[in-house]
Amino acid sequence: MKDDEDGAQDQGGGRAAGQAGQADHGKWARIGLRWGSLRLRLALVFGAVALTAAVSASGIAYWINREAVLTRTQDATLNDFRRQMQSRAADLPVRPSASDLGTTAKQMAADGNAYDVLLIGKASDGRTISGASSPGAFTLSDVPDTLRDAVRHRQKVSPANEFAYHLFWQRVDHDGTPYLVGGAHIDGGNLTGYMFKSLAQERADLESLAWSLGIAAALALVGAALIAQAAARTVLKPVQRLGEAARQLGEGEFDTRLRVTGTDELADLSRTFNNAAASLQKKVEDMSAREESSRRFVADMSHELRTPLTALTAVTEVLEEEADNLDPMIAPAVTLVVSETRRLGDLVENLMEVTRFDAGTARLVLDEVDVADQVTACLDARAWLDAVHLDAERGTMARLDPRRLDVILANLIGNALKHGGSGVRVSVRTEASGTSDGDELVISVRDHGPGIPEAVLPHVFDRFYKASASRPRSEGSGLGLSIAMENAHIHGGTITASNVPDGGAMFVLRLPRGAPRDEGPGDERGEDRER
């Protein structure tokens, strides 16, 4: 007799679970890619690997165990049944009575391996009779048709197959309990025997095995998550530190260095970063040292120049007053010395102003002033009142440094007069500022000259930038507009230059009316003390 493979087996559940797991994994992977975080991706990869490993190991273990358990039970039971059939059932008379069948079935069940027996025979009158070890529990209708057909089917006897009837088995589900049903026909008789073996115990064993495997897989998953976290930390921590260090370096902290540990690729990267930072730091330091020394040179130089200039300036008036009484041959020389000394004085003063801005030592001396009065006074002091049309209302108060406002105005208006001839318009107004709280003081200076060439426009506030190389040198130090701009900046304001469509250039000064960012050291001392 041979065991035939029958298709009635229940393996679908496991496969379905596997597919569900893969679907889950796909969904998480999509979220991971969308989130894009390396940490999440690492955790997902670790999780997926752990899940795959756990599911396949558990699946294989379960499958092997299941087959081992079932085959062992099945083989033992079927062998026992075969033996019983051969010994007990063969002893029955050819035409047994129903009670004979029942007694034999009971005996078989009692001797056998905990299974029920159903014997089917043919009575002398040709009726089909049956006897069961536990009557009522099983009838022939509980035996699947396929099994009944297979058992009754007569095989061809050949050298390879010496028996006409074989023992067949099938696993069925009866009232929610799995059963092994086996059947055999006695050769040369009308007796057919069936056995029912409950597999509940085996199923319970396999279920607890599946639970254990499931728990083990879950534990593996948790372990994988923890390992992923740890791995992410060991990999990402240095990456994070590197990112932080790069950011600091970008913000100008050139002494940023990383601690190099280990010999891996990240350590290599850290070393490379440190080398880059070191050479950058050296370069920046060299550059700023050079810049600093050249600044110091200019500052010291202008300082040194001032001492002889002070002496010269003090006596130029003496010379000037005497010029009329001098020899006509000498008088022009004296006048020239006087005027050039003044120019030199202005130049040195401008240079010193620039070095103060560069060194950051320029301070505001703030006061509440009437802007219209200041502009008028500035024009008056330079005898520009006739050449300039002023559009300003008295009573426009602003808190600013009057000396610096004067410097700005003198440079802007002087520039306009130089390049645009007379007809310069100066207007003072206030505007609600778009950015800061409080109003803005807006002073525009407009001339009617040829305007500023487009190529020059972006450079008008550059130091020593002159519109044309051939420009006569009497037109100024080349620092005026840049000093005006610096003075506007220190107030928290700005100057813009543009060309007016109907001819002429326009400079617009914008200063906050109330709250400059830098307060002079002597400012509001009385108020501070009273507060």
Place this chain on the structure above:
Amino acid sequence: MTLVPFLLLIEDDDAIRTALELSLSRQGHRVATAATGEDGLKLLKEQRPDLIVLDVMLPGIDGFEVCRRIRRTDQLPIILLTARSDDIDIVVGLESGADDYVVKPVQGRVLDARIRAVLRRGERESTDSATFGSLVIDRSAMTVTKNGDDLQLTPTELRLLLELSRRPGQALSRQQLLRLVWEHDYLGDSRLVDACVQRLRAKVEDVPSSPTLIRTVRGVGYRLDAPA
């Protein structure tokens, strides 16, 4: 006051000293010169100048120290010669008691105008006296008494007090005070006013840190009130 102002010029650089002496002499001043602070202080004791022109950068004791030493005993007007590159210097100079300052390089005409403005502050007026609490300002005698004691005020401090007392209860802006007291043009340095107000408060107020006479008017300037 003598007709020809007598000045003491303390300046260490020979060229500047000679040039300023020449220039000031031509403007009609009598000038004595000293090259160091120590010499200047010695000269100050021997001769009695009307005003001192003091360079800040001096070998040995510097201009600020000279200024402080003079102020300990004397209310003589002092004009500082400074380099504006050091803005903080001006503040220190004003705090050590200088009446005014000029920035190098200075034109003789400008220095002369400042000198004359400072000297004018000590000139008498022909008016009455005024009382603010315990403070009595006698405009004809040019004296100020507090609780009957004479206060030692520099001419600038006195002039500031007089200008404020002429408009009691009315706020004067720093720019107004600069024109009235210092006779500066529109570019006057408001720190002169603040420093002088501080010094004046130290002398006339009961508690200088919480003034009751010379009040600050925020965003405007100062005002002299009679205590309530």
